[in-house]
Amino acid sequence: MPMDEQQIRYAPGRVRDAILQVMSLSSRPLSVKEIETRVGRMIGAAPTSSIRSYLRLNTPELFVREARGLYTVRGTAAGGTPRVSPATQQWREPVRFGKATLYHADCFDWIERQGNNTIHAVVTDPPYGLHEYTPEQQAKLRNGRGGVWRIPPSFDGHVRSPLPRFTVLTPEQLEYIRTFFLVWARTLMPRLVPGAHVVVASNPLLSYIVSGALAEAGLERRGEIIRLTMTMRGGDRPKSAHDEFPEVSVMPRSMWEPWIVYRKPIEGRVQDNLRKWGTGGFRRPSQDKPFGDVIPSAPTRKAER
Structure with a gap:
């Protein structure tokens, strides 16, 4: 019917x-x-x-x-x-860098062009909030005041990069994030080979939304990788009441970053999946050392920028 x-x-x-x-x-x-x-x-x-x-x-x-x-x-x-x-989108031609190929494209369109069972892993650090990248918020960012962007103070002569305030997102904007990752994951699912891992960088305030969307799309949750890092997010005293409450932090200073780990369901046993698709697990640093879920991290070195 x-x-x-x-x-x-x-x-x-x-x-x-x-x-x-x-x-x-x-x-x-x-x-x-x-x-x-x-x-x-x-x-x-x-x-x-x-x-x-x-x-x-x-x-x-x-x-x-x-x-x-x-x-x-x-x-x-x-x-x-x-x-x-x-009309404002002008996608550039792919660029090869060593063994890598860099694509400048809309991620949904690019993924939809890929064949089924062709992607062996995804590691991504996407922008969050989406709201902070609207023209209005970008204009406020460039003006250095107002909007959802927080301009951290300079330290030792170094100008720090702005950070979006995730605590100001409305329920509607949070739902928009969930929708984005749900549609993204469902678009990605058939293109992944069985056992392919999907690792997504997040933050403690929004990781539950992203995690729920990926699970709803059919991916299996496989834990989190914790990246230890000192950030400028959190730890502040109450706004406009610093002197009155000098011993209070409104929320914990963020010293870690969650990378949520999901996997497309495997075919049969892990060993069978590894033989057929080459996926299903993580490569160990050495035969005697298992892959761990805590990664210490230092500030980005100048050569890496």
């Missing part, structure tokens, strides 16, 4: 919200078929007629019809997060 005839029912607004969110994650116009596919990864199969109808009824108020059958979301329609106009 066709999907429309089955009359799949979702809570009011769920399909609408999914359409807005998946379109806001794209840096280019999407076809109706692409929108349907990405909405399906987020909430499950949705009737094509519902998606087409919502696009038709809300163009041009919420959507821009860039060409026949191609749509973008207008302004801040999705999650209060302004999207970058596809």
